[in-house]
Amino acid sequence: MAPPTSTPTAAPNANTPLEGVRVIDCTQMLSGPFATQLLADMGAEVIKIERPTRGDITRSVGPEIGDSGITAYFASLNRGKQSIELNMASEEGAAALESLAESADVLIENYRPGTMDKWGLGYEDLREVNENLVYCSISGFLEGPYREMPAFDMVVQALGGSMSITGQADGPPARPGIPIGDICAGMYAVIGITTALYNDEGQYIDVPMFEGLVSWLTERAGRTFVTEEPYPRQGTVHPSLAPYRTFETADGWFAVAIGSDDTWTGFCEAIDRPDLADDDRFTVNNDRVANRDALTTELEPIFANRTNDEWFDLFRDQGLPGAPVQNTVDVFEDEHLKESGTLDDLTIDGVDLPFPICPIEFSGSTTRSGHEPPQLGEHTESVLSSVLSADALAAVRSGSEN
Structure with missing residues (x-):
């Protein structure tokens, strides 16, 4: 890795993996800021x-956090960064x-x-001033x-196959609840950047959303190649395993993931239905998949008789794979997540924002x-004054005001 070029924003002796690495972030919305x-x-x-004056587009995508001038969208992706206002399209x-x-x-x-090439800020332009720059x-x-x-994100999900396999079997294609096209590209960008830093050489990295998301098809692609059929849209049901789906309980939904015949036998014992393990329709996985509807008919009333907490306690006690479907309020109250140390202790304008940091x-x-997102242009003077003359800084400041 190249030697540090600046004073990092982390606390002294923080011993963070990328301490001393300076990143110029010319991104907005989600994929780049996530990276x-x-x-x-x-x-x-x-x-x-x-x-x-405008900043990242997400600064205007509500809701706003109290009266802080910071939106929840922006805060979720820009904590601990420095913000400078700069019109890159101008000469200054x-x-x-x-x-x-x-x-x-x-x-x-x-x-x-x-x-960026149009503005004279492409890779070939900037390598003239810094041959060791990793440009992504x-x-x-x-x-x-x-x-x-x-x-x-919607476009690459539609083209990339993921939307076609999301949703109920008898319903239309659905967009996954998480913007996986953006997040996929952001994660591949981090992989590319850290790999290039490890190799200690400047280079250009092009990270695509579409091709990246197609690479996530993995087993879905393999099944398609073998069957020559589109991967089926089946809601939470797995096409090759059973029971592998959600069931409605007395107070919510519970996800069950039985992946082997031995686990199936243990599951039947745990729910006090050992007879199901001996039923010829359900003895082995292939039989359970072939008789999926009959199996669902047997299991639905069983799950409806207990709460999510009761089922979760039972599955954990018996070492069975299953969990309640938690919403985005529930998950941040989860006892394990709180104790894992991956939540950021952050409060803005009286609003608690326990965003997860890199896990x-x-x-x-x-x-x-523990770092807050920056106000627009909060660090313009402090950052640019270290690399520009007073006259050049004044010219930039004037350009930003026009």
């Missing part, structure tokens, strides 16, 4: 470049970014392909017919927490 949030959690100094702004790039280890951007672009698509298409545990270092 740079992970890098910040691991100790990198992240300098977020934002459009003057481009020159300022070039000066910042001289002191950086990484630059990441997620504009439409060719935008998150795009919708690699080179091909779709390269110039605008890419949003990777290192034996010899730690990740960071």
Whole structure:
């Protein structure tokens, strides 16, 4: 890894994995900010470049946190970063970014392909001032017919196959509740960046949302290749395992994941129905899949008689794979999550925001927490004054006000 080029924002002696790495973050919305949030959690100094007066688009996507001027969307992806206002399309702004790039280890951007080149800030331009710069672009698509298409999470989910296999069997395709196209690209960006830093050489990295999401099909793709049929849309039901689905309980829904015949036998004992294990229709997995409807008819009234907590206690006691379906309020009250140490102790304007930080545990270092998201342009003066002359800084400031 290249030697540190700046003073990191982490606390002294924090011993974070990416301590001393400076990242220039020219991203907005979700895919890029998610990547740079992970890098910040691991100790990198992240300098977020934002459009003057408007900033990242998510600064205006509510709800706002109290009267803080910060939205929940923005806060979830930009904690612990520094914000500077810079019009990169202007001559003064481009020159300022070039000066910042001289002191950086990484630059990441997620504009439409060719935008940074148009501003004179592409990889070939900036390697002239910093040959060791790792330059990462998150795009919708690699080179091909779709390269110039605008890419949003919905678009790549539709094209990438994931939407077609999400939803109930008798219903329309559904968009997964998590923006997996954006998050997939953000995670691949972090993999690419940290790999390049490990190799100690400057290079260009192009991370696509579409191709990245297609790579996540894994077993779904394998089944398709073998059967020559589209992977089925079956809600929570697994096409090759049974019982592997959710069941309605007395107060919610409970997910059951029986993945082997031995586990099936133990499950039948635990629910006081050992006769089901001896039933010829359900003895082995292939039989249970073939007789899925009959199996569901047997199990639905059983699950309806107990609460989620009762079922969860039973499954944990018996070592069976299953869990209640928790909503996004429940999960942040989960006893295990609270004790795991992965929640950030953050309060903004009286609102508790226990956002999860990077959940990777290192034996010899730690990740960071407790950092607030920045106000727009909060660090413009402090950051740019370290790389620009007083006249150049004044020119940037004037350009931002116009």
